[in-house]
Amino acid sequence: MATVPGQLIWEIVKKNNSFLVKEFGNGTASVKFSKEPNNLYNIHSFKHSGLANKKTVTIQPGKDQTVVLATTKTKKQNKPSTLLNKSVMKKEFHRMAKAVSNQVCDNYYRPDLKKAALARLSVVHRSLKVAKSGSKKRNRQSS
Amino acid sequence: MSAAAARPLVTVQSLESDMATDANSVPLPDVMKAAIRPDIVTFVHGQISKNARQPYAVSKRAGHQTSAESWGTGRAVSRIPRVAGGGTHRAGQGAFGNMCRGGRMFAPTKIWRRWHRQVNVTQKRHAVVSAIAASAVPSLVLARGHKIEEVPELPLVVSDAAEAVEKTSAALKVLKQIGAHPDAEKAKDSQAIRAGKGKARNRRYVSRKGPLVVYGNEGAKLVKAFRNIPGVEIAHVSRLNLLKLAPGGHIGRFIIWTKSAFQQLDAIYGTFDKLSEKKNGYVLPRAKMVNADLARIINSDEVQSVVAPIKKEVKRAPLKKNPLKNLGVMLKLNPYAKAAKRMALLAEAQRVKAKQDKLDKKRKPITKEEASAINSASKSWYKTMISDSDYTEFENFTKWLGASQ
Secondary structure, eight states: OOOOOHHHHHHHHSSOOTTEEEEEEETTEEEEEEOOTTOSSOBOSTTTOSSSOSSOEEEEEOSTTOEEEEEEOGGGTTOGGGOEEEEEEOSOHHHHHHHHHIIIIITSSOGGGHHHHHHHHHHHHHHHHTOSSSOOOOOTTOO | OOHHHHOOEEEEEOOTTSOGGGOOEEEOOGGGGSOOOHHHHHHHHHHHGGGGOOOOOOOTTTTOOSOOEEOOSSSSSOOSEEOOOOSSTTTTOBOSSTTSTTSOOSSOOOTTSOOOOOOOHHHHHHHHHHHHHHTTOHHHHHHHTOOOTTOSSSSEEEOGGGGGOOSHHHHHHHHHHTTOHHHHHHHHHTOEEOSSGGGGTTOOEEOOOOOEEEEOSTTOTHHHHHTTSTTOEEEEGGGOOHHHHSGGGOOOOOEEEEHHHHHHHHHHHOOSSSOOSSSTTOOOOOOSOSOOOHHHHHTSHHHHTTSOOOOOSOOOOOOOOOTTTOHHHHHHHOTHHHHHHHHHHHHHHHHHHHHHHHHHHHHSOOOHHHHHHHHHHHHHHHHHHHHHSGGGGSGGGHHHHTOOO
Protein backbone atom coordinates (compact mmCIF):
# COMPACT_ATOMS: atom_id res chain seq x y z
CA MET A 1 0.00 0.00 0.00
CA ALA A 2 1.56 3.25 -0.98
CA THR A 3 1.48 4.55 2.50
CA VAL A 4 -0.06 7.94 2.52
CA PRO A 5 2.26 9.47 5.04
CA GLY A 6 1.11 10.60 8.44
CA GLN A 7 1.75 14.24 7.74
CA LEU A 8 -0.55 14.20 4.71
CA ILE A 9 -3.28 12.45 6.61
CA TRP A 10 -2.94 14.92 9.44
CA GLU A 11 -3.33 17.89 7.09
CA ILE A 12 -6.55 16.41 5.81
CA VAL A 13 -7.93 15.31 9.12
CA LYS A 14 -6.90 18.12 11.44
CA LYS A 15 -9.59 20.53 10.45
CA ASN A 16 -12.52 18.19 10.75
CA ASN A 17 -13.14 14.54 11.33
CA SER A 18 -15.79 12.42 12.92
CA PHE A 19 -13.84 12.02 16.15
CA LEU A 20 -13.17 15.69 16.74
CA VAL A 21 -14.88 17.22 19.75
CA LYS A 22 -14.59 20.93 20.46
CA GLU A 23 -15.62 21.87 23.96
CA PHE A 24 -15.11 24.46 26.66
CA GLY A 25 -13.10 27.61 26.27
CA ASN A 26 -14.49 30.93 25.13
CA GLY A 27 -15.81 31.49 21.65
CA THR A 28 -13.25 30.30 19.15
CA ALA A 29 -10.80 29.29 21.86
CA SER A 30 -12.28 25.84 22.49
CA VAL A 31 -10.33 22.81 23.60
CA LYS A 32 -10.11 20.16 20.92
CA PHE A 33 -10.55 16.59 21.99
CA SER A 34 -10.51 13.49 19.86
CA LYS A 35 -12.54 10.35 20.35
CA GLU A 36 -10.49 7.90 18.34
CA PRO A 37 -9.64 4.68 20.09
CA ASN A 38 -5.91 4.95 19.36
CA ASN A 39 -5.41 8.24 21.09
CA LEU A 40 -3.77 8.15 24.50
CA TYR A 41 -4.52 11.62 25.77
CA ASN A 42 -7.71 12.08 23.76
CA ILE A 43 -6.24 15.34 22.60
CA HIS A 44 -6.56 16.39 18.97
CA SER A 45 -2.96 16.82 17.95
CA PHE A 46 -0.56 15.22 15.50
CA LYS A 47 1.54 13.53 18.13
CA HIS A 48 -1.36 11.93 19.92
CA SER A 49 -3.49 11.26 16.88
CA GLY A 50 -4.55 7.70 16.28
CA LEU A 51 -5.31 8.39 12.65
CA ALA A 52 -2.20 10.12 11.41
CA ASN A 53 0.48 7.93 12.95
CA LYS A 54 1.70 4.59 11.75
CA LYS A 55 2.60 3.44 15.23
CA THR A 56 0.01 4.04 17.88
CA VAL A 57 -0.63 2.78 21.36
CA THR A 58 -3.99 2.38 22.96
CA ILE A 59 -5.08 1.39 26.45
CA GLN A 60 -8.71 0.61 27.02
CA PRO A 61 -10.71 -1.07 29.72
CA GLY A 62 -11.71 -4.60 28.80
CA LYS A 63 -14.31 -6.81 30.38
CA ASP A 64 -14.31 -7.39 34.11
CA GLN A 65 -11.45 -5.42 35.46
CA THR A 66 -9.01 -6.19 32.69
CA VAL A 67 -7.04 -3.66 30.75
CA VAL A 68 -6.39 -4.07 27.05
CA LEU A 69 -3.10 -2.81 25.70
CA ALA A 70 -2.90 -2.62 21.93
CA THR A 71 -0.28 -1.38 19.50
CA THR A 72 -0.65 -1.06 15.75
CA LYS A 73 1.46 -3.15 13.44
CA THR A 74 3.30 -1.02 10.95
CA LYS A 75 3.18 -3.55 8.14
CA LYS A 76 -0.54 -4.05 8.15
CA GLN A 77 -1.74 -0.48 7.77
CA ASN A 78 -4.46 -1.27 5.26
CA LYS A 79 -5.94 -4.30 6.96
CA PRO A 80 -8.05 -2.83 9.72
CA SER A 81 -9.20 -6.11 11.22
CA THR A 82 -5.69 -7.40 11.85
CA LEU A 83 -4.09 -4.04 12.58
CA LEU A 84 -3.77 -4.24 16.31
CA ASN A 85 -1.55 -6.32 18.56
CA LYS A 86 -3.93 -6.74 21.43
CA SER A 87 -2.99 -8.03 24.82
CA VAL A 88 -5.33 -8.33 27.73
CA MET A 89 -3.75 -7.64 31.08
CA LYS A 90 -5.09 -8.64 34.43
CA LYS A 91 -2.07 -8.24 36.60
CA GLU A 92 -1.40 -6.03 39.56
CA PHE A 93 -0.68 -2.48 38.72
CA HIS A 94 3.09 -2.49 38.95
CA ARG A 95 3.46 -5.47 36.66
CA MET A 96 1.09 -3.87 34.14
CA ALA A 97 3.02 -0.63 34.28
CA LYS A 98 6.23 -2.48 33.56
CA ALA A 99 4.61 -4.30 30.67
CA VAL A 100 3.29 -1.06 29.21
CA SER A 101 6.57 0.77 29.41
CA ASN A 102 8.35 -2.21 27.89
CA GLN A 103 6.03 -2.24 24.91
CA VAL A 104 6.00 1.47 24.39
CA CYS A 105 9.47 2.76 25.00
CA ASP A 106 11.95 0.08 25.93
CA ASN A 107 11.63 -1.45 22.51
CA TYR A 108 11.81 2.00 20.92
CA TYR A 109 8.28 1.71 19.61
CA ARG A 110 7.06 5.16 20.59
CA PRO A 111 9.21 6.43 23.44
CA ASP A 112 7.61 9.86 23.24
CA LEU A 113 4.34 8.34 24.41
CA LYS A 114 5.69 6.76 27.57
CA LYS A 115 4.29 9.28 30.03
CA ALA A 116 0.96 9.37 28.25
CA ALA A 117 0.66 5.59 28.23
CA LEU A 118 1.45 5.22 31.90
CA ALA A 119 -0.88 8.04 32.85
CA ARG A 120 -3.70 6.49 30.89
CA LEU A 121 -3.03 3.11 32.40
CA SER A 122 -3.40 4.42 35.92
CA VAL A 123 -6.58 6.28 35.11
CA VAL A 124 -8.16 3.30 33.38
CA HIS A 125 -7.12 1.03 36.19
CA ARG A 126 -8.62 3.33 38.78
CA SER A 127 -11.86 3.65 36.85
CA LEU A 128 -12.21 -0.11 36.85
CA LYS A 129 -12.04 -0.19 40.61
CA VAL A 130 -14.96 2.17 41.11
CA ALA A 131 -17.21 0.16 38.82
CA LYS A 132 -20.24 -0.13 41.05
CA SER A 133 -21.31 3.22 42.40
CA GLY A 134 -22.29 6.26 40.41
CA SER A 135 -23.64 6.60 36.90
CA LYS A 136 -21.98 4.55 34.24
CA LYS A 137 -19.91 6.72 32.02
CA ARG A 138 -20.22 5.65 28.45
CA ASN A 139 -16.87 4.87 26.86
CA ARG A 140 -16.97 7.15 23.85
CA GLN A 141 -13.77 5.66 22.56
CA SER A 142 -15.20 2.17 22.45
CA SER A 143 -13.46 0.29 19.73
CA MET B 1 8.49 5.28 -8.68
CA SER B 2 8.87 1.79 -10.12
CA ALA B 3 5.14 1.56 -10.32
CA ALA B 4 4.44 -1.43 -12.50
CA ALA B 5 6.72 -3.93 -10.90
CA ALA B 6 6.22 -2.95 -7.29
CA ARG B 7 2.48 -2.37 -7.26
CA PRO B 8 1.15 -3.83 -4.07
CA LEU B 9 -1.38 -6.57 -4.31
CA VAL B 10 -4.86 -6.47 -2.93
CA THR B 11 -6.34 -9.77 -1.92
CA VAL B 12 -9.79 -10.55 -3.15
CA GLN B 13 -12.10 -11.65 -0.42
CA SER B 14 -13.83 -14.85 -1.24
CA LEU B 15 -17.38 -15.56 -0.28
CA GLU B 16 -18.92 -18.85 0.65
CA SER B 17 -20.00 -19.74 -2.83
CA ASP B 18 -16.50 -19.33 -4.20
CA MET B 19 -14.23 -22.16 -4.99
CA ALA B 20 -11.06 -22.15 -2.98
CA THR B 21 -8.88 -21.70 -6.06
CA ASP B 22 -10.52 -18.42 -6.95
CA ALA B 23 -9.21 -16.49 -3.99
CA ASN B 24 -6.27 -14.55 -5.33
CA SER B 25 -4.94 -11.06 -5.51
CA VAL B 26 -5.20 -8.14 -7.88
CA PRO B 27 -2.63 -5.41 -8.33
CA LEU B 28 -3.59 -1.99 -7.01
CA PRO B 29 -4.76 0.38 -9.75
CA ASP B 30 -2.89 3.68 -9.98
CA VAL B 31 -6.02 5.67 -9.24
CA MET B 32 -5.65 4.72 -5.61
CA LYS B 33 -2.23 6.30 -5.50
CA ALA B 34 -3.26 9.59 -7.00
CA ALA B 35 -2.92 12.85 -5.14
CA ILE B 36 -5.54 13.34 -2.46
CA ARG B 37 -6.83 16.88 -2.64
CA PRO B 38 -9.60 17.59 -0.21
CA ASP B 39 -9.69 21.21 -1.34
CA ILE B 40 -10.54 20.30 -4.91
CA VAL B 41 -13.09 17.78 -3.73
CA THR B 42 -14.82 20.29 -1.50
CA PHE B 43 -14.93 22.86 -4.26
CA VAL B 44 -16.19 20.53 -6.95
CA HIS B 45 -18.66 18.88 -4.63
CA GLY B 46 -20.09 22.25 -3.70
CA GLN B 47 -20.49 23.24 -7.32
CA ILE B 48 -21.90 19.95 -8.49
CA SER B 49 -24.46 19.68 -5.75
CA LYS B 50 -26.04 22.87 -7.05
CA ASN B 51 -26.90 21.18 -10.30
CA ALA B 52 -29.84 19.18 -9.09
CA ARG B 53 -31.70 22.19 -7.78
CA GLN B 54 -35.17 23.16 -8.85
CA PRO B 55 -35.86 26.87 -9.13
CA TYR B 56 -38.08 28.60 -6.61
CA ALA B 57 -39.54 32.07 -6.71
CA VAL B 58 -42.46 34.10 -5.50
CA SER B 59 -45.21 34.97 -7.90
CA LYS B 60 -44.18 37.99 -9.90
CA ARG B 61 -47.53 39.62 -9.34
CA ALA B 62 -47.48 39.08 -5.58
CA GLY B 63 -48.17 42.28 -3.68
CA HIS B 64 -48.95 44.31 -6.78
CA GLN B 65 -52.48 43.29 -7.46
CA THR B 66 -53.91 46.50 -6.08
CA SER B 67 -54.40 49.93 -7.51
CA ALA B 68 -53.07 51.71 -4.48
CA GLU B 69 -52.06 55.36 -4.57
CA SER B 70 -50.39 57.52 -1.98
CA TRP B 71 -52.70 60.06 -0.28
CA GLY B 72 -49.84 62.59 -0.31
CA THR B 73 -49.24 65.02 2.51
CA GLY B 74 -51.69 66.92 4.62
CA ARG B 75 -53.86 64.03 5.83
CA ALA B 76 -51.92 63.14 9.01
CA VAL B 77 -50.92 59.74 7.73
CA SER B 78 -47.67 58.36 6.35
CA ARG B 79 -47.09 58.74 2.65
CA ILE B 80 -47.19 55.05 1.81
CA PRO B 81 -49.46 54.13 -1.12
CA ARG B 82 -52.84 53.15 0.23
CA VAL B 83 -55.55 50.96 -1.21
CA ALA B 84 -58.30 52.94 -2.88
CA GLY B 85 -61.99 52.44 -2.48
CA GLY B 86 -64.10 51.79 0.58
CA GLY B 87 -66.46 49.50 2.38
CA THR B 88 -63.92 46.92 3.46
CA HIS B 89 -61.08 46.48 5.92
CA ARG B 90 -58.65 46.58 3.03
CA ALA B 91 -59.54 50.11 2.10
CA GLY B 92 -56.91 52.61 3.12
CA GLN B 93 -54.35 50.00 4.14
CA GLY B 94 -50.76 50.41 3.03
CA ALA B 95 -49.72 48.52 -0.05
CA PHE B 96 -46.76 47.80 -2.31
CA GLY B 97 -43.95 48.20 0.17
CA ASN B 98 -41.91 45.39 1.74
CA MET B 99 -42.77 46.88 5.11
CA CYS B 100 -46.51 46.76 4.48
CA ARG B 101 -48.78 43.94 5.43
CA GLY B 102 -49.83 42.32 2.17
CA GLY B 103 -47.18 44.14 0.20
CA ARG B 104 -44.56 42.63 -2.01
CA MET B 105 -41.32 41.38 -0.44
CA PHE B 106 -37.97 43.07 -0.78
CA ALA B 107 -36.16 41.80 -3.88
CA PRO B 108 -38.69 39.19 -4.96
CA THR B 109 -36.93 35.96 -5.83
CA LYS B 110 -36.69 35.31 -9.55
CA ILE B 111 -36.48 32.07 -11.44
CA TRP B 112 -33.64 33.29 -13.55
CA ARG B 113 -31.27 33.07 -10.62
CA ARG B 114 -28.17 31.14 -11.65
CA TRP B 115 -29.03 27.75 -10.15
CA HIS B 116 -26.50 25.52 -11.83
CA ARG B 117 -22.75 25.66 -11.90
CA GLN B 118 -20.34 24.69 -14.56
CA VAL B 119 -17.17 22.86 -13.55
CA ASN B 120 -14.25 22.03 -15.77
CA VAL B 121 -14.17 18.41 -16.79
CA THR B 122 -10.60 17.89 -15.66
CA GLN B 123 -11.45 19.34 -12.29
CA LYS B 124 -14.41 17.04 -11.94
CA ARG B 125 -12.24 14.08 -12.84
CA HIS B 126 -9.50 15.20 -10.45
CA ALA B 127 -12.04 15.31 -7.65
CA VAL B 128 -13.34 11.84 -8.40
CA VAL B 129 -9.82 10.46 -8.59
CA SER B 130 -8.92 12.06 -5.25
CA ALA B 131 -12.02 10.65 -3.65
CA ILE B 132 -11.23 7.16 -4.90
CA ALA B 133 -7.66 7.43 -3.64
CA ALA B 134 -8.86 8.60 -0.26
CA SER B 135 -11.21 5.65 0.01
CA ALA B 136 -8.16 3.41 0.08
CA VAL B 137 -6.67 4.97 3.21
CA PRO B 138 -8.10 3.46 6.39
CA SER B 139 -7.39 6.53 8.49
CA LEU B 140 -9.40 8.75 6.17
CA VAL B 141 -12.31 6.35 6.00
CA LEU B 142 -12.30 6.09 9.76
CA ALA B 143 -12.10 9.84 10.04
CA ARG B 144 -15.18 10.19 7.89
CA GLY B 145 -16.93 8.05 10.45
CA HIS B 146 -17.31 4.60 8.91
CA LYS B 147 -17.03 1.57 11.15
CA ILE B 148 -14.32 -0.42 9.46
CA GLU B 149 -12.60 -2.08 12.37
CA GLU B 150 -13.62 -5.51 11.18
CA VAL B 151 -12.80 -5.07 7.53
CA PRO B 152 -10.01 -7.41 6.50
CA GLU B 153 -8.36 -5.06 4.03
CA LEU B 154 -8.71 -1.69 2.41
CA PRO B 155 -9.51 -1.25 -0.45
CA LEU B 156 -12.05 -3.96 -0.02
CA VAL B 157 -12.35 -6.17 -3.11
CA VAL B 158 -14.87 -8.96 -3.24
CA SER B 159 -14.95 -11.78 -5.75
CA ASP B 160 -17.46 -11.56 -8.56
CA ALA B 161 -19.68 -14.07 -6.87
CA ALA B 162 -21.15 -11.08 -5.11
CA GLU B 163 -22.54 -9.75 -8.37
CA ALA B 164 -24.76 -12.78 -8.72
CA VAL B 165 -26.41 -12.32 -5.36
CA GLU B 166 -30.16 -12.07 -5.81
CA LYS B 167 -31.79 -11.89 -2.43
CA THR B 168 -31.35 -9.14 0.09
CA SER B 169 -30.93 -11.67 2.86
CA ALA B 170 -28.03 -13.16 0.96
CA ALA B 171 -26.65 -9.66 0.46
CA LEU B 172 -26.70 -9.08 4.18
CA LYS B 173 -24.82 -12.31 4.68
CA VAL B 174 -22.19 -11.13 2.23
CA LEU B 175 -21.76 -7.92 4.14
CA LYS B 176 -21.34 -9.82 7.36
CA GLN B 177 -18.72 -12.07 5.85
CA ILE B 178 -16.57 -9.22 4.68
CA GLY B 179 -16.84 -7.24 7.87
CA ALA B 180 -18.96 -4.46 6.40
CA HIS B 181 -21.96 -5.17 8.55
CA PRO B 182 -21.12 -2.79 11.42
CA ASP B 183 -21.12 0.10 8.95
CA ALA B 184 -24.50 -0.84 7.50
CA GLU B 185 -25.80 -1.33 11.01
CA LYS B 186 -24.62 2.09 12.00
CA ALA B 187 -26.60 3.54 9.13
CA LYS B 188 -29.72 1.65 10.11
CA ASP B 189 -29.47 2.71 13.74
CA SER B 190 -29.02 6.32 12.84
CA GLN B 191 -32.38 6.77 11.13
CA ALA B 192 -34.06 9.69 12.82
CA ILE B 193 -36.50 12.45 12.15
CA ARG B 194 -34.76 15.50 10.80
CA ALA B 195 -34.30 18.44 13.10
CA GLY B 196 -35.77 21.63 11.76
CA LYS B 197 -38.36 22.69 9.21
CA GLY B 198 -37.09 20.24 6.62
CA LYS B 199 -39.22 17.56 8.22
CA ALA B 200 -42.33 19.39 7.13
CA ARG B 201 -40.93 19.94 3.68
CA ASN B 202 -40.77 16.35 2.51
CA ARG B 203 -37.33 15.69 3.99
CA ARG B 204 -38.56 13.97 7.06
CA TYR B 205 -35.86 11.41 7.79
CA VAL B 206 -32.09 11.53 7.98
CA SER B 207 -29.59 8.76 8.43
CA ARG B 208 -25.88 8.10 8.09
CA LYS B 209 -24.33 6.73 4.93
CA GLY B 210 -23.10 3.17 4.86
CA PRO B 211 -20.87 1.39 2.38
CA LEU B 212 -20.91 2.07 -1.36
CA VAL B 213 -20.90 -1.09 -3.45
CA VAL B 214 -19.26 -0.73 -6.85
CA TYR B 215 -19.86 -3.39 -9.48
CA GLY B 216 -18.35 -3.97 -12.91
CA ASN B 217 -20.82 -5.81 -15.08
CA GLU B 218 -23.98 -4.22 -16.36
CA GLY B 219 -27.21 -5.69 -15.17
CA ALA B 220 -25.71 -7.47 -12.20
CA LYS B 221 -28.30 -8.90 -9.88
CA LEU B 222 -26.42 -7.33 -7.00
CA VAL B 223 -28.13 -4.01 -7.63
CA LYS B 224 -31.55 -5.26 -6.64
CA ALA B 225 -30.25 -7.28 -3.74
CA PHE B 226 -28.28 -4.51 -2.06
CA ARG B 227 -30.42 -1.51 -2.76
CA ASN B 228 -32.95 -2.06 -0.03
CA ILE B 229 -30.39 -2.28 2.76
CA PRO B 230 -30.46 1.01 4.65
CA GLY B 231 -27.32 3.04 4.17
CA VAL B 232 -25.95 0.93 1.33
CA GLU B 233 -25.62 2.50 -2.10
CA ILE B 234 -24.71 0.96 -5.41
CA ALA B 235 -22.77 2.29 -8.39
CA HIS B 236 -21.31 1.01 -11.62
CA VAL B 237 -17.57 1.60 -12.10
CA SER B 238 -17.91 3.67 -15.22
CA ARG B 239 -20.46 5.94 -13.61
CA LEU B 240 -18.92 6.94 -10.31
CA ASN B 241 -20.52 9.99 -8.80
CA LEU B 242 -18.55 12.42 -6.63
CA LEU B 243 -21.64 13.12 -4.60
CA LYS B 244 -21.58 9.46 -3.58
CA LEU B 245 -17.81 9.11 -3.29
CA ALA B 246 -17.44 12.10 -1.00
CA PRO B 247 -20.79 12.75 0.64
CA GLY B 248 -20.96 16.17 2.18
CA GLY B 249 -17.69 17.06 0.51
CA HIS B 250 -15.83 14.81 2.96
CA ILE B 251 -13.45 12.34 1.37
CA GLY B 252 -13.13 8.77 2.47
CA ARG B 253 -16.34 6.85 1.78
CA PHE B 254 -16.18 3.18 2.61
CA ILE B 255 -16.25 1.44 -0.79
CA ILE B 256 -16.72 -2.23 -1.52
CA TRP B 257 -15.42 -3.16 -4.97
CA THR B 258 -16.21 -6.29 -6.90
CA LYS B 259 -13.25 -7.89 -8.64
CA SER B 260 -14.34 -6.95 -12.15
CA ALA B 261 -15.03 -3.39 -11.08
CA PHE B 262 -11.60 -3.13 -9.51
CA GLN B 263 -9.90 -4.41 -12.62
CA GLN B 264 -11.70 -1.92 -14.81
CA LEU B 265 -10.37 1.03 -12.85
CA ASP B 266 -7.05 0.92 -14.66
CA ALA B 267 -8.77 1.10 -18.02
CA ILE B 268 -11.12 3.87 -17.00
CA TYR B 269 -8.65 6.21 -15.33
CA GLY B 270 -5.38 5.09 -16.83
CA THR B 271 -2.11 4.85 -15.00
CA PHE B 272 0.51 7.49 -14.41
CA ASP B 273 2.26 6.41 -17.61
CA LYS B 274 -0.66 5.31 -19.72
CA LEU B 275 -3.55 7.38 -20.98
CA SER B 276 -7.01 6.41 -19.97
CA GLU B 277 -8.85 4.30 -22.47
CA LYS B 278 -12.33 5.45 -21.70
CA LYS B 279 -11.67 9.13 -21.07
CA ASN B 280 -10.25 10.78 -24.14
CA GLY B 281 -6.74 12.08 -23.56
CA TYR B 282 -6.95 11.92 -19.79
CA VAL B 283 -3.96 11.16 -17.56
CA LEU B 284 -4.04 10.82 -13.80
CA PRO B 285 -3.13 14.05 -12.00
CA ARG B 286 0.36 14.33 -10.58
CA ALA B 287 1.01 15.18 -6.99
CA LYS B 288 3.15 18.16 -6.06
CA MET B 289 5.25 15.93 -3.85
CA VAL B 290 5.53 12.30 -4.80
CA ASN B 291 7.04 11.34 -1.49
CA ALA B 292 5.20 13.32 1.13
CA ASP B 293 6.64 11.53 4.14
CA LEU B 294 8.42 14.48 5.73
CA ALA B 295 9.73 12.59 8.71
CA ARG B 296 11.38 10.05 6.47
CA ILE B 297 12.87 12.70 4.21
CA ILE B 298 14.28 14.73 7.07
CA ASN B 299 15.80 11.69 8.71
CA SER B 300 17.19 10.29 5.48
CA ASP B 301 20.91 9.97 4.90
CA GLU B 302 20.91 12.38 2.00
CA VAL B 303 19.54 15.17 4.08
CA GLN B 304 21.20 14.40 7.40
CA SER B 305 24.65 14.21 5.85
CA VAL B 306 24.46 17.80 4.71
CA VAL B 307 22.65 19.30 7.62
CA ALA B 308 24.46 21.33 10.32
CA PRO B 309 24.38 19.85 13.84
CA ILE B 310 21.71 20.89 16.29
CA LYS B 311 22.56 23.87 18.45
CA LYS B 312 21.82 22.57 21.89
CA GLU B 313 22.82 25.58 23.95
CA VAL B 314 20.96 28.69 23.15
CA LYS B 315 23.12 31.78 23.16
CA ARG B 316 21.30 34.54 24.91
CA ALA B 317 22.24 38.25 24.81
CA PRO B 318 24.17 39.25 27.94
CA LEU B 319 22.85 41.98 30.19
CA LYS B 320 24.34 45.36 29.22
CA LYS B 321 26.26 46.91 32.12
CA ASN B 322 26.84 50.63 32.35
CA PRO B 323 30.57 51.48 31.98
CA LEU B 324 30.08 54.72 33.80
CA LYS B 325 29.04 52.81 36.86
CA ASN B 326 30.86 49.51 36.43
CA LEU B 327 34.65 49.82 36.43
CA GLY B 328 35.28 46.41 34.99
CA VAL B 329 33.18 47.10 31.92
CA MET B 330 34.80 50.53 31.54
CA LEU B 331 38.24 48.95 31.55
CA LYS B 332 37.19 46.56 28.79
CA LEU B 333 36.32 49.54 26.67
CA ASN B 334 39.10 51.91 27.70
CA PRO B 335 42.10 50.42 29.51
CA TYR B 336 43.66 53.81 30.12
CA ALA B 337 40.73 54.62 32.37
CA LYS B 338 42.45 52.82 35.21
CA ALA B 339 45.55 55.01 35.07
CA ALA B 340 43.45 58.12 34.59
CA LYS B 341 41.32 57.24 37.54
CA ARG B 342 44.34 56.52 39.68
CA MET B 343 45.85 59.89 38.79
CA ALA B 344 42.63 61.63 39.50
CA LEU B 345 42.32 59.96 42.86
CA LEU B 346 45.87 60.85 43.84
CA ALA B 347 45.46 64.42 42.70
CA GLU B 348 42.28 64.66 44.64
CA ALA B 349 43.90 63.28 47.74
CA GLN B 350 46.69 65.79 47.39
CA ARG B 351 44.33 68.65 46.99
CA VAL B 352 42.37 67.64 50.00
CA LYS B 353 45.49 67.32 52.03
CA ALA B 354 46.81 70.67 50.95
CA LYS B 355 43.59 72.39 51.78
CA GLN B 356 43.42 70.71 55.13
CA ASP B 357 46.96 71.74 55.94
CA LYS B 358 46.22 75.27 54.98
CA LEU B 359 43.17 75.37 57.13
CA ASP B 360 44.93 73.77 60.02
CA LYS B 361 47.65 76.26 59.75
CA LYS B 362 45.23 79.10 59.78
CA ARG B 363 43.26 77.73 62.67
CA LYS B 364 46.28 76.94 64.76
CA PRO B 365 47.19 79.67 67.27
CA ILE B 366 50.44 81.42 66.24
CA THR B 367 53.51 81.01 68.45
CA LYS B 368 55.16 84.04 70.09
CA GLU B 369 58.17 83.97 67.76
CA GLU B 370 56.03 83.85 64.71
CA ALA B 371 53.83 86.61 66.01
CA SER B 372 56.75 88.91 66.75
CA ALA B 373 58.34 88.03 63.41
CA ILE B 374 55.20 89.01 61.66
CA ASN B 375 54.93 92.18 63.70
CA SER B 376 58.50 93.35 62.96
CA ALA B 377 58.10 92.43 59.32
CA SER B 378 55.02 94.55 58.99
CA LYS B 379 56.75 97.46 60.72
CA SER B 380 59.77 97.36 58.46
CA TRP B 381 57.59 97.06 55.43
CA TYR B 382 55.76 100.17 56.50
CA LYS B 383 59.02 102.05 56.84
CA THR B 384 60.29 100.97 53.47
CA MET B 385 56.97 101.86 51.97
CA ILE B 386 57.28 105.42 53.29
CA SER B 387 60.91 105.76 52.27
CA ASP B 388 60.29 104.31 48.84
CA SER B 389 57.39 106.50 48.09
CA ASP B 390 57.69 110.14 47.19
CA TYR B 391 55.09 110.99 49.68
CA THR B 392 57.60 112.25 52.23
CA GLU B 393 58.90 115.05 49.92
CA PHE B 394 55.74 116.93 50.44
CA GLU B 395 56.10 119.05 53.57
CA ASN B 396 52.46 119.14 54.46
CA PHE B 397 52.31 115.44 55.05
CA THR B 398 55.28 115.02 57.35
CA LYS B 399 53.14 115.56 60.35
CA TRP B 400 50.69 112.98 59.30
CA LEU B 401 53.20 110.33 58.60
CA GLY B 402 54.91 110.88 61.83
CA ALA B 403 58.01 109.40 60.47
CA SER B 404 61.38 110.72 61.01
CA GLN B 405 63.22 110.61 57.81
